[in-house]
Amino acid sequence: MSISALTTPTVANSTNKSDSKSLSSNYQMFLQLLVTQLQNQSPLNPMDSSQFTTQLVQYSSVEQQIKSNATLTDLKTQLTANTATNLVSYLGSTVSGDGSTATATSGGATWSVNASDASPSATVTVKDSSGNTVYTSTKSMTKGTNAVTWDGTRSDGATVNAGDKYTISVSGSNSAGSNVTFSTDFSGTVTKVDFSGAEPILYIGDTSVSLWNITSVQKASSTASTSSN
Structure with missing residues (x-):
């Protein structure tokens, strides 16, 4: 049994939560399909190692983007909270x-x-x-x-x-x-x-x-x- 090569989806650069969830979902799906592909590849026609490496590199970039999006969201939340705290301290001044x-x-x-x-x-x-x-x-x-x-x-x-x-x-x-x-x-x-x-x-x-x-x-x-x- 063989499974055709996986196609890497194009991912837009976004920091909102919905896009981050979508990236994470795509990454998990890729891992599941990759494992299935490896388990069911034909011994006589194994998966091309160069193709395998390329897909791993591409989705490694996706994983880093997910982490970067989460970090940026956390920083924005922290900065907003700090600004609010600083301005509230103006009361009575x-x-x-x-x-x-x-x-x-x-x-x-x-x-x-x-x-x-x-x-x-x-x-x-x-x-x-x-x-x-x-x-x-x-x-x-x-x-x-x-x-x-x-x-x-x-x-x-x-x-x-x-x-x-x-x-x-x-x-x-x-x-x-x-x-x-x-x-x-x-x-x-x-x-x-x-x-x-x-x-x-x-x-x-x-x-x-x-x-x-x-x-x-x-x-x-x-x-x-x-x-x-």
Whole structure:
């Protein structure tokens, strides 16, 4: 009795669990068929040793890929867990940074703008990550902190994609005609960490803060601070 030579399946390079299971299943099937083939080969026409060696080498590569996929999955899980643990430690800490850039959500974006004086008709400009102006409006600003909310609708009527980054700038004058200084620098205590989006978002009260906008972190119980500068 003879069994025709085995055909090695082509395996795509993937790290997801379903593909890893498929690779493992194919490898086990190969071993079973190989043993059956060896047991039932004709003594007068034995299996070609070069073909046998080639198949072993090919499936040895498959086995290594399965192990590599499992290792990469474990590393990804570990890194995700470490990131979550590190960010949770920000709760209760005072963070500072530049809040001019915000990550849009399905509801748009919100910035915290500090004004040196009241400005009855300040100009608000929003630009995308390429520097293109996507929205402008006028807004009455009070002296101190102002929440500027944009619903995510561009000037051309299109709606922005959640996860995209947008930068705000504000200019204006007071009732006497003198220029008002506007700043998006922020400082406050982290009250929440949100992991539901594409990237983690910290919250200072109701104001969202992108992790990448933070320049310094100070623990509530310590006077020492960690700075990105």
